[in-house]
Amino acid sequence: MARARKAKSKPKSRAKAKKPFRPVRWLMWWGVRVFSVVFLIAVLGVLLWSVVNPPTTFYMMQESRRLGGVDHEWVPLEEIAPVMARSAVAAEDANFCLHWGLDLDAIRTAIEAGGSRGASTISQQVVKNVYLWHGRSWLRKAMEAGLTPLMEAIWSKRRILEVYLNVAEFDEGIFGVEAAARHYFGVGPEALTATQAARLAAVLPNPKGRSASRPSNFVRNRSAQIRDGAATIRADGRAACFES
Template identity: 55%
Template sequence: MKPRGRRLWRLALAAVLALPAASVLVVLLWGLVPPPVTWLMVMRSIEDGVGIDAPWTPYDDIADVMKRTVVAAEDARFCSHHGFDWEAIEQALDRLNSGRSLRGGSTISQQVAKNVFLWPGRTWTRKGLEAGFTVLIEAFWSKQGILEMYLNVVEWEPGVYGIAAAARHHFDTTPDRLTARQAALLAAVLPNPLEWNAGRPGGYVSSRAATLQARARSVRPADMPPCGR
């Protein structure tokens, strides 16, 4: 092989090896300090022309009822899986095979991987990267850290990210003062926050919130961080 060809192969190999190393480093970094913004926030801002309202709230300053409700709504087996809820994935595929729309199956950990480190999309490349980042955050972050990140980066309305901005925007309150009903309304809109409004809920959102409020009462301490670790 000619010297130029060997150099190109070495550069390609270095690039392949650098990607996993860079991924580990950025996961470690955001495990220590909150990210100022995420890719999703930046892309939404560019696409929709809205600002980014995303103040950070430490885990202990978020009402316990909000934590319980979002786990009940988004990932009931959050404490018992290691990033992937295979039972939920199987149920989602069963719905697809029966002719219904594919929904559900993504854990809170997967949603954090997608929202913090990646761009919106449904390509196999992005799904593969999502799986890789899910493994990394489960390996290097605590369950409490994952849930804290989720509650601080999830989108609740265009330009409104995280529980502090959502609590103020929809209910003129702070994350530590959210009531059970307010927490349920916020959790109820998470599947479609760009269309549904927690502060002005329609009939479906109001009904779903009532269901989630009841479901949250059954969430046991063992189902919440620190998850017995």
């Protein structure tokens, strides 16, 4: 009888070597994932408000809690006097139709002036009011700078201005041009005159310290400048992007 061959025992599979932990690679991997999620949320948020009217903002909610309510009613741009839109642009961002959200020339001028004047465009103000919070912090400014070009890429200039006029604060607890027109002048936003529109635009940087119905000498002079500026941007074509 042939000897039975001894069965060769199979070598035991070696346990896979444990990969060394690389903290830098781990942080980069998670950083990319977190950035992707945040970017997706930002895109969805910008897409949503491009077609849906924001019912309120963080600042409005803060003021509503503090004051026990605010006056705010949405009105489409078609129901706002065109001179009001031109006045807001002339007062806050004369090159609104020429930039992509960040006015680099205005930023450079502000830096040269030592930060004594603002450089925020209307687009930046919409991002701050609709998506972020009020306050001076590097985090908010960085988020604002990132979201503004994204909004400009998705929204039309006309939509940006429409939202701006509907969420801007014109007096304590008075938000949007519809409430402001009735509060100050007792008329609807479609009936605003050039002088009334210029006065409303003149209070925008400091709505709690200025009045459109009881204007100081400063507001009167500023309103005259805005009225001339509104006529100028209409004549030279800088209002075309939101009036076409």
